[in-house]
Amino acid sequence: MQRKRVILFVSVMMVILSILIVRLAQIQLFETKHFTNRDINLISQSVAQRSKEIAIDAERGNLLDRDGKQLTVAYxxxxxxxxxxxxxxxxxxxxxxxxxxxxxxxxxxxxxxxxxxxxxxxxxxxxxxxxxxxxxxxxxxxxxxxxKSYPIYERPAEQLLGIANRDFLLTKRYPNKHLSNITRLGATGMEKSFDELLSGEGETKLIYHVDGKGRPLFGSNVKYVHPANPFYPLNIRTTLDFEWQQLMEMLVDKNEVTKGGMVLIDIEDNSVVAMVSRPKVNPVNPFAHGEEGTNNFMVQNQVLGSIFKTVIAAAAIDYGLDAKSRMFDCNRSINGEIDENYQYGMLNFKDSFAKSCNYTFATVGKELMSIEPLVVDSYANKLGLSIKVGWQGDFYHLKGFQQLADEEQGQVFSDPRNRKDTNLIALTSIGQLDVRSTPLAVANMMATIARGGEKQMVRVASQLEYKNGTKVKSFQSKKIVGKNIKPYTAISLQKLLLEVVNHDLGTGRQLQNLPYQVAGKSGTGETGKKVNGQQLENKWFAGYFPYDNPRYALVTVRLDAKSTDPSPLSLFADIVKEIHRLDHST
CATH class of the missing domain: 3.90.1310.10 (Penicillin-binding protein 2a (Domain 2))
Incomplete structure (x- = not known):
């Protein structure tokens, strides 16, 4: 009996000892850098227990404005x-x-x-x-x-630039980099798109070793520890103008845009000079449930409304459906019945575009679809509304890189069967039903028309730089692959867009007396949302200026607005005035 007890005791002890050995091997040999599902680096943790340190540079690259001003990290x-x-x-x-x-x-x-x-x-x-x-x-x-480096939390263009925060899954995203547990990773915006380029090779810090009581182990010697490569991390030079961006944000807030914003494109190099999205980011908890501040609504699909009539107009011009002598009964709604709300009388195609007559474009849209079932899709593609327009392609060592990883692709028909229903075609032709596109794509459409019909990718970054400011590689201007509208079509659209502003009936006539002559198109998209029984709308104005020598394409939009809310024309006008002032300031 005594012998059995001894054997049992020894067996239990052997099992316990075996478990301890396995656990010790797990800690000391096999999982030293990735311990438990929390991915704990035991080596770095043991070093941390024996040392006191302070990081002076988190070694994450900076996003700079077009003149080199720091936008995301300040020293x-x-x-x-x-x-x-x-x-x-x-x-x-x-x-x-x-x-x-x-x-x-x-x-x-x-x-x-x-x-x-x-x-x-x-x-x-x-x-x-x-x-x-x-x-x-x-x-x-x-x-x-x-x-010492400090992240800039109150930054301009906060949704475009994005958020970088701490992430304990660093080693899973970048297994070959030696990054600390306070390294920030891009979560949204350009911080997310350019994360692999912005992530450095480690921290710069001051460090000294201590004993068990926290006293200096080797005297008062403090070491300066920094990555071996002085050229990293890399910086990204954006196309934003810091001064202009701040001014645009002030104008958006002055016009009390609570949801929506603006996009300003330099037509010459097709780059974003300023972009504002509202609401603002919640500085306390940006990712809280229900918070919309982290969303960049300027690269997300929205209901376009009459902005889409520009697409129908382009197709109508090419198919000869825009004859000056042809008249449309604009007292009628899209289904042909008398419209009790809008009585515009008989209008030709040019005046219909200026006044944004729904009946005209519903009629023309149905005629176009009877000729060619994919014609509306084709012209939406030619003008860049149904595609991603942000810069993309192979860059540096990255394949298929996208400057705007959060950008959404537009659409015309969500269901192919809708192309066969004349009522649904009519709704589509005035920018309702399934039609969606981003404010960025709308601004790019205006730049495309102003340029004469050639589509180009939109850049938000111009080049990659070493830490010392030396250029590594540029993001060259690139055309968008695919068919373009003809130069004649573009010129005809330019004249139609000008009539929207210059015509006495034009929906943009409020912009007639600006220091720059504007051409553009208004739009009101029914979102299908209601608040207190009131229909919410997307209110747009998109255009370019100066008309005779186009330099800027601009979109202003109020999203989920009530019918009583102001149109975005006043914001558009304020921006044009300020840009004229900036262009002529000494």
Missing amino acids: KTVLILFPFLKDIEWDVSSVAEILKVDNSQLRQKVQAIKDPIVYGEREPFILSNEQMEEINQLEIPGVFAVR
Whole structure:
């Protein structure tokens, strides 16, 4: 009996010992860098227990405006203090004198800390270059004046530039990079699109080793640790103009656009100069349920309404359905019945476009579809409304790279069977039913027409740069593959768009007396949403200017607006006036 007990005890101990050995091997040999489903790096954690450190550069690349201004990361010259200062004699009076603070204030701060800190209360104490040099010349262990990186949280074009946040799944996304657990990854916008290019090779930090009680293990020696490659991380030069972007955001808010925004394209190089999306990002919890601030509505599909009549007009011109002598009864609705709300009388095609007569375009749309079932799809493609228009292609070492990874592709008919129903064709022809496109694509359509019909990809970034500012590679302007509208068609559309503004009946006549002559198209898209029984609409104006020498394509849009809300024409007018002022300022 005694022998059996001994055998049982030994067996149990062997099992326990085996489990411990397996666990030890798991920790020490097999899963040292990816322990548990939380992907814990045990090596880095053990080093962290034996060291005190402070990161001075998170080594994530910056997004810059077109003149090189930093948009996502700012560098501030600050004072770093290490906790071991409380245990050594150091020249506190000289440091205090340089900072112009009391000695006691500085001593008290050091006595209270357990980890390295940036000197200052809620905000860091910013040093001048002279102060930085004077402090570092003192060569006091544990006192360092350095340039430290800080993410810019209140940034312009916040939805376009996007958000980068901490992610513990770093090693899964980038298994070959040595990144710390505070490294930020792109979650939205350009931060997400360019994440692989913006991610650096590791942090720059100040570090020293401690014993079990937190005292310096090797004296007061602090090491400066930084990635081996001084050219990284890479920066992205965007096409945004910081000053213009700030001004556009101010104008959008002044016009009380609560949902919607604007897109401004430089027609010459087809680049976004400014883009605003509202509502703003919630700074406390941007990804909270129900928050729309992280959505960039300028690259998401919206109901177009009469903006889409530009597509029908292009096809009508090519198919000869726009004869000057042809008259349309614009007292009627799209189903041919008398329209009790709108009585425009008999209008020809040009006046119908200026006044945005639904009956004309429903009629012409049905005629076009009877001639060629795919004609509307074809012209939507030619004008870039049913495709992604953001820059894409092979770049650097990336295949099929997209500058706007969040951009949505437009559509005309969601169900092919709808092409056979004349009532549904009529709705489609005035931009309702399934028709969707992005404000960016609408702005690009205006740039395409102003340019004479050639489609180009829209750039939001112009080049990739090394950390020191040297260019690595440019994002060259690229045409969009596929058929374009004919130059004659583009010229005819230009004249129609001008009539929208210049005609006494034009829906854009409010823009007649601006310092730049504008051509464009209005639109009201029924969203199908209601608030308190009231139909919500998307209210648009899209155009380009100056008419005789086109330089800018602009879209302004109010999304989910009530019928009583202002049109976007006032915002469009304000932007044109300010751009004229900026163009002529000395």
